Structure formats: structure tokens, C-alpha cells
Amino acid sequence: MSAADASMSAAIEYKTSIFVHCTKSFIFNDVTNRAFVGDEEDIALLARLADEPHTIQAIAAFPGIDELDERLEFFLREQLLVPATTDETLSFTPHRVDIETCRQCNARCLFCPQSVAPKSRGVMPMELFSLILSRLEGTTPEWVAFNHYGEPLVDPFFKQRVELLRERNFRLRSSRTAFLRKMR
Numbered sequence: 788m789s790a791a792d793a794s795m796s797a798a799i800e801y802k803t804s805i806f807v808h809c810t811k812s813f814i815f816n817d818v819t820n821r822a823f824v825g826d827e828e829d830i831a832l833l834a835r836l837a838d839e840p841h842t843i844q845a846i847a848a849f850p851g852i853d854e855l856d857e858r859l860e861f862f863l864r865e866q867l868l869v870p871a872t873t874d875e876t877l878s879f880t881p882h883r884v885d886i887e888t889c890r891q892c893n894a895r896c897l898f899c900p901q902s903v904a905p906k907s908r909g910v911m912p913m914e915l916f917s918l919i920l921s922r923l924e925g926t927t928p929e930w931v932a933f934n935h936y937g938e939p940l941v942d943p944f945f946k947q948r949v950e951l952l953r954e955r956n957f958r959l960r961s962s963r964t965a966f967l968r969k970m971r
């Protein structure tokens with residue numbers, strides 16, 4: 788690397804990718820679809836760089852972080868950190884897709900929001916469902932699930948939706964209470 792290249796790359800500021808999200812001990816990258824165990828310092832460092840980008844040199848001077856070089860090398864390799872000027876919207880493809888096709892259910896399982904905080908009932912029109920699938924054209928999600936606030940098997944369009952998924956080579960993921968056949 789020439790001196791000019793080195794000084795240019797030293798000037799690059801890095802930020803935490805907008806597709807990185809963390810729990811207390813896990814780090815997920817939705818772009819690479821990879822998950823890692825992280826410690827408190829990893830999570831705090833990623834949170835800090837999500838708030839404000841810094842150059843590698845500036846990050847290396849952060850006080851009180853053990854094994855900072857190894858952490859940075861790992862963050863860069865796993866695209867947890869990206870140049871602050873990156874337009875990340877262009878790099879994302881959905882890995883899994885959840886669509887709320889039906890917001891009603893016959894059961895009232897105790898743990899489910901359907902029971903404790905019900906919302907207005909509704910069924911997604913087929914036109915909207917088709918539009919969503921057309922927007923997914925060219926992507927290859929692992930699966931499409933009919934999820935969220937309802938039981939998809941009480942949906943009158945369930946069969947049509949499954950056929951559309953099949954036509955477009957999308958795989959349906961389902962774990963439903965199959966005994967539910969009619970809406971209340």
C-alpha cells in the first residue's frame with residue numbers, strides 16, 4: 788500500500804452496520820445471515836459505533852477495551868463494521884419473510900397476544916399478497932411464513948396463497964394448530 792493509500796484508508800470512518808443487532812450476549816448480522824456470541828465489550832463497542840462512526844485509528848485509541856485489535860479484525864471480517872459512507876440498502880436481501888396474512892384465530896392460547904392484547908380482525912387481500920410476492924422477485928429467502936397475529940389456517944385464501952408461493956418457488960414455513968378450520 789502506498790503512503791497516499793494508507794493515509795486515505797486511515798481517514799475512512801467505520802460504523803456498525805444497520806443490519807447488525809445485538810442481545811446481551813449475541814450479535815446477529817442480517818446481511819450475512821450469521822450470528823455470534825459476543826461479550827459485554829463487543830456489544831458496547833458496536834453500540835458506540837452505531838451512534839457515531841470513527842476511523843480505525845480513533846477506535847484503536849478507545850480506552851479500557853481488552854483485545855481491541857482482535858475485536859476490530861473480527862468486526863471488519865464479519866461486516867459488523869462497514870465504511871460510514873456505505874449505502875447498505877443496496878446490499879440487503881431478505882433471508883426469511885414473515886407475512887401477516889390473517890389476523891384472527893379461534894383459539895385463545897394463554898401466551899399469545901391474540902388472547903391478551905387482541906387487535907382488529909382482518910384478512911390480507913390477495914392483491915396485496917401478490918404484490919408482496921412480486922416485490923420479492925429475484926430474492927431467495929430460506930422460507931416465507933404466514934405469521935404474527937393470527938392463525939393462517941382460518942384464512943379463506945390460504946390455499947390460493949400456498950399455490951402462489953409454489954408457483955414462485957418460495958418455500959412455506961409453518962407450525963400451526965391445524966385443527967382450526969372455521970372463523971368465529
Ligand code: SF4
Binds near residue numbers: 899900902
Ligand atoms: S394464533 Fe396460534 S398461538 Fe395464538 S391463540 Fe391462535 S392458535 Fe394460539
